[in-house]
Amino acid sequence: LNADLSALNLLKSDFAMLNRRLAGHYGIPLPPGGDMQRVELPEGSHRGGLLTQGSFLLSNSNGEDSHPVKRAVWVLDRLLDDPPAPPPPDVPDLDPSRPNLARLSLKQQLEVHRKKEACNNCHRKIDPWGVVFENFDAVGRWRTVVTGPRKKKRGRQPVDAAVGLPDGRQVDGVEGIQEYLVEAKSRQFARALVKRLLTYSLGRSLEYSDRRMVDSLTRGFIESDYRLGRLIVAIADSR
Structure with a gap:
């Protein structure tokens, strides 16, 4: 700033x-x-930007290993303002310690979870956004093999962080998702950031009547080459 x-x-x-x-x-x-x-x-x-910070990676883990779903939901919600729907109340979380899952890779475990009809639609959208962070362990240290609790019964496995995103784009790991966000999602990110800063500034949730203000602020933010200081001034001057 x-x-x-x-x-x-x-x-x-x-x-x-x-x-x-x-x-x-x-x-x-x-x-x-x-x-x-x-x-x-x-x-x-392998660092730079919010998505490689230990604070993001640790807060979206389970304390013992990475948590791809938590990391994915954070990105979709906080950076893109596109949060997935809450999970159905009668569907349990994926438990990688179960004997039938413990020997599977992360991608295989998530594939098993997606086979449940109640989970498939949302997790097809969610899962790729979390798998890309698998090179980071629970506390955000870089790794090339998984040795945590998920692999107790299978030993060390190489990390596979290559995914196909819902729009068909293929990316590999955190560097790939960072490039994708900058190249393909910068405008969506800009609007999400405008909405969060405006919500904070107004001290209330945004309403439909705020849409034109959001549109105007987002256009100005993008035209300023995403300068955060100018966005803050524009919000302060807005009526």
């Missing part, structure tokens, strides 16, 4: 804000000084 950067850096960036502890967690060398600072990311760091 202070540097007047594009808000698309929230989706993908070549830098991260790190202190010594966080840099150590991410495996990134930190320049002298242990305070929070901007760090240019080395090539191949």
Whole structure:
């Protein structure tokens, strides 16, 4: 915000804000000084943007392993304003510790879950958005093999984070989904961000009568090259 950067850096960036502890967690060398600072990311760091931050990855895990459905729902809801419907009340969560599931890969487990008629429609849309984060474990550390509780009975398995999205686009891992969001979903992200900031500013939920204001603010935000500071000023000046 202070540097007047594009808000698309929230989706993908070549830098991260790190202190010594966080840099150590991410495996990134930190320049002298242990305070929070901007760090240019080395090539191949797999970091940059909200979706590689430990805070997002940990808060959307189960504490022992990744949780692809939680991570997917967060992205769809918070970044794209397209939340999936709540699950049916009579359908239990997927339990990967069950003997018939424990030996399966994550993709195979999710496929079994989608075979339930009550789950199929929503999970066809949800699951790919979570699988792309499988290179990150429960606390957001990078991994290339899965060794957590899900694989206790099968040992180490290589991560497979390649998916086909609902619109047919093929992406591989977090870098692939970041590129897709910037290239194909930046306008949808812009509108979602406008709505969240406007909701916060007004102190109430948005109503149908706010639609024209949202449209106008979104157009201006995009035309400003997604400058967050200018959006905040526009919201403050809006009537």
